[in-house]
Amino acid sequence: MTIQIRSVSKHFGAFTALNGVNLDIAPGELVALLGPSGCGKTTLLRIIAGLESADAGSVLFDGTDASDLHVRERNVGFVFQHYALFRHMSVFENVAFGLRVRPRATRPSEAKIREKVMELLKLVQLDWLADRFPSQLSGGQRQRIALARALAVEPQVLLLDEPFGALDAKVRKELRRWLRRLHDELHVTSIFVTHDQEEALEVADRVVLMNRGQIEQIGTPEQVWAQPASPFVYGFLGDVNLFHGRVEDGKAHLEGFSLPADDHAHVGSASAVAYVRPYDFDVALPAPGVEGIAVTLARSLVVGPIARLELQRQGDASAGIIEAQIGAEQFRALGVGVGDALVVQPREARVFLGENI
Numbered sequence: 001m002t003i004q005i006r007s008v009s010k011h012f013g014a015f016t017a018l019n020g021v022n023l024d025i026a027p028g029e030l031v032a033l034l035g036p037s038g039c040g041k042t043t044l045l046r047i048i049a050g051l052e053s054a055d056a057g058s059v060l061f062d063g064t065d066a067s068d069l070h071v072r073e074r075n076v077g078f079v080f081q082h083y084a085l086f087r088h089m090s091v092f093e094n095v096a097f098g099l100r101v102r103p104r105a106t107r108p109s110e111a112k113i114r115e116k117v118m119e120l121l122k123l124v125q126l127d128w129l130a131d132r133f134p135s136q137l138s139g140g141q142r143q144r145i146a147l148a149r150a151l152a153v154e155p156q157v158l159l160l161d162e163p164f165g166a167l168d169a170k171v172r173k174e175l176r177r178w179l180r181r182l183h184d185e186l187h188v189t190s191i192f193v194t195h196d197q198e199e200a201l202e203v204a205d206r207v208v209l210m211n212r213g214q215i216e217q218i219g220t221p222e223q224v225w226a227q228p229a230s231p232f233v234y235g236f237l238g239d240v241n242l243f244h245g246r247v248e249d250g251k252a253h254l255e256g257f258s259l260p261a262d263d264h265a266h267v268g269s270a271s272a273v274a275y276v277r278p279y280d281f282d283v284a285l286p287a288p289g290v291e292g293i294a295v296t297l298a299r300s301l302v303v304g305p306i307a308r309l310e311l312q313r314q315g316d317a318s319a320g321i322i323e324a325q326i327g328a329e330q331f332r333a334l335g336v337g338v339g340d341a342l343v344v345q346p347r348e349a350r351v352f353l354g355e356n357i
């Protein structure tokens with residue numbers, strides 16, 4: 001099933017929740033809608049599902065406008081953050097529900113229902129829990145049952161809204177790997193909403209970054225990570241340090257350092273910002289010939305093989321902290337403690353011109 005979203009807009013009173021969203025999803029793709037709280041992810045998912053209608057634009061399923069199709073006619077399966085299992089029904093009955101409520105003409109026989117439910121429970125690796133009730137399951141198990149229930153009606157599209165949002169970090173991690181494997185087996189066109197960048201990058205074929213009701217970038221996890229299209233995307237995908245300055249004749253002059261700005265080689269003069277990831281700094285002891293930003297070590301935290309450093313610029317107590325990350329071995333070799341002087345030099349920076357800021 002292909003899904004095409006064409007110029008979809010949605011307002012709640014004077015508030016614009018979605019503003020001209022366009023998105024094409026290929027059959028069998030697993031796409032993540034990623035963005036901060038309130039950016040419109042859930043609203044877009046609900047419009048695709050038919051739970052909400054758009055003010056303008058359309059949603060096409062396999063090329064046919066689905067805007068007027070009722071949610072029941074869209075053949076979509078849902079999994080939401082908060083477990084929506086029926087508490088008074090066993091796991092088996094929860095999964096069987098969608099099949100049992102079908103009109104008599106299309107309802108499978110009892111034997112067929114049993115076969116299908118057990119097959120799905122095996123797929124989510126919980127067939128041994130068929131007779132339990134939802135209250136007797138862990139949070140992760142409940143979400144897997146919710147997924148089995150959504151799949152029971154053989155949806156053409158699977159929509160997941162923060163499916164693992166309520167679970168602890170370790171279970172989340174296990175479940176997202178599991179979801180990826182399951183998707184590789186079933187190939188149901190799937191869209192899942194998350195505000196967790198790690199989750200999106202790890203699970204999805206493509207990531208759609210949303211901000212204030214608009215799409216900022218669409219790309220594979222590698223693309224959005226390596227070539228963020230805007231300062232928003234750069235900042236949203238991981239920790240960054242921000243430096244202000246100017247681009248002059250293809251070179252960026254920032255607070256305390258300069259570097260080539262190859263993307264803006266044609267620019268004569270413009271204000272700019274540069275983003276530097278914590279692991280893209282060289283950190284050294286001050287010495288003649290060592291170039292970079294003079295800083296003082298404000299705090300260090302060594303976790304396994306990595307040392308995270310908080311660095312205060314010298315001579316400017318009001319300037320923000322620079323966060324750098326180097327190998328723990330290298331940090332120990334520097335032999336510095338809090339209050340000692342260091343020099344940091346960005347190896348790599350992403351420069352955006354003023355009009356994008």
Ligand SMILES: Nc1ncnc2c1ncn2[C@@H]1O[C@H](COP(=O)(O)OP(=O)(O)OP(=O)(O)O)[C@@H](O)[C@H]1O
Nearest residue numbers: 012015017035036037038039040041042043044195
């Ligand atoms: N029924 C509604 N009435 C009024 N405003 C709404 C309604 N539904 C959503 N909104 C607003 O629209 C914006 C987008 O909401 P949406 O739920 O799509 O965001 P989201 O990106 O999914 O956020 P979150 O990650 O917090 O769930 C929010 O500012 C929200 O307050």
